Amino acid sequence: MYGGSSYRTRSSKDIVDEIESCVKTYGSRSFYFDDDTFNVGKTRIMDLCREIKSRKLNLPWAIMARADQMDRELLETLKDAGLHALKYGVESGAQEILDGACKGLDLEKVGETIKITRELGIQYHLTFMFGLPGETEETARETMALALDLDPDSLQFSIATPFPGSRFYDMLLKSGHLLSTNPxxxxxxxxxxxxxxxxxxxxxxxxxxxxxxxxxxxxxxxxARE
Structure with a gap:
């Protein structure tokens, strides 16, 4: 997928066969899809949920996902198939910072999706970072305010850190904003x-x-309120 514009996905049957194998062989009691954008392709994900439910696994599971690729129908289907928790990458509370990083994420859509996620009782973890291009004290505080307003079950704050060879790395190197090359x-x-x-x-x-x-x-x- 890194060498072109397409990638190959596994069949729903193949995926759930592997989950069942882990349950039978190792006694697995939950599972997690460590895919940074699990929910790309609604039709494929709906099919996977049907396969999971048809096997009657009755196990809690979790995913990483993009908030703007979710809708109520998909979230309800995921919940019905046993989805217990998920992680959304928000990164910044300032739309201009997200746009500058080419994330393509609409914060208004994020809020709508999280509202549905909360209503359905799906636990959600959010990630945020400081230091993307254009970051100021004001935009950083917008991120803090949004993080509290979205009221996740858990969250993560980090510092923007480039991967060598990425466009972000090259941009920082050129601008003089990269302070270390020590991995x-x-x-x-x-x-x-x-x-x-x-x-x-x-x-x-x-x-x-x-x-x-x-x-x-x-x-x-x-x-204290609970």
């Missing part, structure tokens, strides 16, 4: 190897720490 520092959390026009690497780490403290307080208040 040991590319953890996306304890180290910030990028900066933006407005923010230094220490600014990014500080904003990530602030975001995590806000999230901890949000969770504390949520538990």
């Amino acid at each position: 040991d520092e590319y953890d996306g959390y304890h180290n910030a190897v990028v900066r933006t026009e407005a923010l230094s690497h220490t600014d990014l780490l500080s904003l990530r720490n602030e975001a995590e403290n806000l999230w901890k307080e949000h969770c504390r208040q949520r538990r």
Whole structure:
């Protein structure tokens, strides 16, 4: 899939055969699709859900997915087939940052999808990052505000970290915003190897720490209300 514009998918039967094999051989009690965009191709996913349900596996499972590729029908079908939890990559609370990163994600659609996900009782984990091109203190705070407003079951804040050979890496190298080429520092959390026009690497780490403290307080208040 990285060498062209098409990729090959496995049949629903083949996938569920493998799941059944794991259950029978290893006693697996749940499963997770570690595919960063599991829900591409609604027809294919609906077929997979029918196959899972027809086998009567009755196991909880989880996925990673794009929020803008979801709708109520698909989420209801996933839930009916045993989907217990999912992860959506939101990354920024500022639409202009997402557009600049060519993510192609509409934050309004994200909000609509998460509302349906919550209504259906599917647990959801959200990911956010600081340091994408154009990031400022204002856009970082928009991300913090959105993260709290979407009220996920869990979340992850990280620092934008480029893969060598990617367009992002080359862009940072050219602009002088790449601060290290040492792969040991590319953890996306304890180290910030990028900066933006407005923010230094220490600014990014500080904003990530602030975001995590806000999230901890949000969770504390949520538990107190329950």
